[in-house]
Each structure stands twice: as C-alpha cells, then as structure tokens.
Amino acid sequence: xxxxxxxxEFLALFVGVPVVMAVFLPPNALFPALFAFTLAGLxxxxxxxxxxxxxxxxGWGRVNWGRMxxxxxxxxxxxxxxxxxTRPGFLPNVSPERLSFLAxxxxxxxxxxxxxxxxxxxxxxxxxxxPMMGGERRARLVNAAIFSLAHLMYWSVVVAVLxxxxxxxxxxxxxxxxxxxxxxxHALAGNVLFTVGMGAYFWSGNVVRPF
Numbered sequence: 453x454x455x456x457x458x459x460x461e462f463l464a465l466f467v468g469v470p471v472v473m474a475v476f477l478p479p480n481a482l483f484p485a486l487f488a489f490t491l492a493g494l495x496x497x498x499x500x501x502x503x504x505x506x507x508x509x510x511g512w513g514r515v516n517w518g519r520m521x522x523x524x525x526x527x528x529x530x531x532x533x534x535x536x537x538t539r540p541g542f543l544p545n546v547s548p549e550r551l552s553f554l555a556x557x558x559x560x561x562x563x564x565x566x567x568x569x570x571x572x573x574x575x576x577x578x579x580x581x582x583p584m585m586g587g588e589r590r591a592r593l594v595n596a597a598i599f600s601l602a603h604l605m606y607w608s609v610v611v612a613v614l615x616x617x618x619x620x621x622x623x624x625x626x627x628x629x630x631x632x633x634x635x636x637x638h639a640l641a642g643n644v645l646f647t648v649g650m651g652a653y654f655w656s657g658n659v660v661r662p663f
Contacts, residue, residue, distance in 0.1 A: 455584065462581045465492075466598040474604040479656035482605065483564070490568035493576040500580045508575065511630035524640045531648040534610060544649050554647055561646070562639035570635045573599050573619065574626040588627060596620035607662055611653050614645075 473485055497503050535542045577595055585591035599619030603611050618641055626634040645654065652658055 458581070458584065462584070465489075466577075466581075467601065470598075470602045470604050474607070475661075477605075479605065479659040482656050486565070486568055490571055493572040497571075497576050497579055503575075503579050508571075508631050511632045514629045515633045515636055516629075520636060520640060523637060524644050527641050527644045528648050530614075531645045531650045534614075535649050535652075538610065539652075542649060544647075557646055558643050561642050562635070566635060566639040566642055569599075569602075570622070570626075570631065570638055573602070574622060574634050575631060578623075578626060592620060592623040592627065595623040599623075605656075606653065606659055608653055 469485075469489065473481070477485060532544075573595065577598070578591070582588075582591040582595070585594050596616050596619035599622070600612050600616035603615045618638070622634045622638050625637055642654075645651070
C-alpha cells in the first residue's frame, strides 16, 4: 500500500502537475508555480528522511570545470544550429540592451530557475522516487522523461528534445558527481541557450497552445 501511494504521489507531481500547468495555467504563472512546487519538494525531501542536506552545498571540488566549459561550447553550437535551421537568417542580438539583459540573466537564472528545478528533479526525485525505478539506468531515463514533460507548457518539439537530453545529462551528473555538478551544468546550459538566442523557445510570452 505504501508503495502504491508513493507511485500515485509520483505520478501526480511529475505527470499530473505539468499537464495541468500546460493545459490550464496561463504562461505567466510559471514562476509562482515553480516556487510552490519547490517548497512542496523540500517538504517531501524532509518527510522522506535520511537526506544529507550538506550535499546541496558541498561537492564543488568534484565538478570538472574543463568539461563544463566544453559542454557550454557544445550547447552554444547546438543552440546556434537549431536557430539557423528553424529561423533562416537568424543572427544573435548583440545590442547593448541585450548584453545588459544577458548580464542580469547570467546572475539570476542559476538561482531563480536552475536551482529550484534541480531541487525538484534531482534531489527530490533521486531521494524519494528513484529507488522505485529498478536501477540507476532506468531511474535516469525516467528522470529525463519527466524533466522533458515538465516543459510541456512551451508546446515545442525542440524544447522537448533538448530538455530530455539535458535531463539525462543532469541526472547522470547528479548520480556520479552530486548536486553541485548537476546544478552547474543546468545553469550553464540555460544561460548559454538564452545567450545564443534560444530564449525565444523558453520564454513564456511566446507560448502558443495548439488548441
């Protein structure tokens, strides 16, 4: 019964909530919903017990910054390729106003977006639900799937594919290197994608529901 209840909880949180948000909530409700979801996630981590909270701030020495730089460059290349393929003639905006916006984004995105998402999709998921998945590989694949589903609100195949791949990588980093590595990779990926112009896909103001 306890296992069934936890499965029901998992499906409600990681399937039901994203679908409801995508179908019913206005796009500008994204951040309030993410904030509420983060608080609920922290409460569930605490309720599960035996979580080492120090892992959220310790482990930076395990981050391979050389590989992080290469990863950021790869993300930039992929982002530019996607933009050129989907928007012929695209060129990144390098106006002073845009550069000022990006400077603020690079400071705030890791804290206001990447951090709460990592708390929910890596810390909470792997502590409370991954043991039900039947192995690390399956847990990682499920994690990538629900991370992609969480971005259903953008109604974009491009976003779905990129977030699945990103979710798989962040999950693997969390399993192998710990929370700081997953958070750093997520923050870098998001900032780089916005920098090369892919914010057009991840901005709630551009969301067009297909119904």
